[in-house]
Amino acid sequence: xxxxxxxxxxxxxxxxxxxxxxxxxxxxxxxxxxxxxxxxxxxxxxxxxxxxxxxxxxxxxxxxxxxxxxxxxxxxxxxxxxxxxxxxxxxxxxxxxxxxxxxxxxx
Amino acid sequence: xxxxxxxxxxxxxxxxxxxxxxxxxxxxxxxxxxxxxxxxxxxxxxxxxxxxxxxxxxxxxxxxxxxxxxxxxxxxxxxxxxxxxxxxxxxxxxxxxxxxxxxxxxxxxxxxxxxxxxxx
Numbered sequence: 029x030x031x032x033x034x035x036x037x038x039x040x041x042x043x044x045x046x047x048x049x050x051x052x053x054x055x056x057x058x059x060x061x062x063x064x065x066x067x068x069x070x071x072x073x074x075x076x077x078x079x080x081x082x083x084x085x086x087x088x089x090x091x092x093x094x095x096x097x098x099x100x101x102x103x104x105x106x107x108x109x110x111x112x113x114x115x116x117x118x119x120x121x122x123x124x125x126x127x128x129x130x131x132x133x134x135x
Numbered sequence: 136x137x138x139x140x141x142x143x144x145x146x147x148x149x150x151x152x153x154x155x156x157x158x159x160x161x162x163x164x165x166x167x168x169x170x171x172x173x174x175x176x177x178x179x180x181x182x183x184x185x186x187x188x189x190x191x192x193x194x195x196x197x198x199x200x201x202x203x204x205x206x207x208x209x210x211x212x213x214x215x216x217x218x219x220x221x222x223x224x225x226x227x228x229x230x231x232x233x234x235x236x237x238x239x240x241x242x243x244x245x246x247x248x249x250x251x252x253x254x255x
Contacts, residue, residue: 119240123196
């Protein structure tokens with residue numbers, strides 16, 4: 029199975045900050061990494077698919093990049109409503125596997 | 136509006152069975168692969184199963200293979216997850232999710248989840 033190692037586990041940030049988190053795949057997954065946001069008590073929501081494609085309706089402060097084994101997710105101007113857990117997922121092959129998540133907290 | 140509504144969760148004893156349902160609306164159900172994803176309490180996300188549009192092909196991780204069965208009824212726009220030989224480690228919120236048409240493994244719509252607790 030492909031292991032997705034996500035870092036950091038948590039981040040303390042301020043509104044307006046630039047936030048960057050990473051995901052490393054245990055083998056080459058091409059550009060097949062997606063990013064999901066999960067707010068407390070809610071179901072996950074797709075933000076980025078195939079590494080860098082913003083899903084419909086997702087604000088442009090959310091961006092993704094990377095290919096092969098190393099991927100990055102960035103929030104360019106952190107807003108209070110962006111407080112959440114963020115998960116990467118490899119969608120290259122079964123079994124689909126998720127990273128362990130990055131929790132964003134207010135500093 | 137795309138809606139996925141899970142039902143059938145609850146408390147079940149180890150070794151017993153439970154069947155989850157997911158009612159889909161707001162899109163043409165027959166055109167989409169569908170999936171189940173679970174989340175144990177305070178833990179991360181784990182993909183559990185995927186089914187193709189006709190129901191002829193199914194996919195599972197080793198953790199549930201042979202115990203869980205995903206199925207669908209296209210006439211009823213409904214997705215199911217039959218869970219047998221349940222273990223305490225199956226305790227989780229189970230989400231029904233829709234795979235996108237353009238990128239089959241990506242999941243672009245999720246239900247609110249059904250809670251399953253496996254305990255004696």
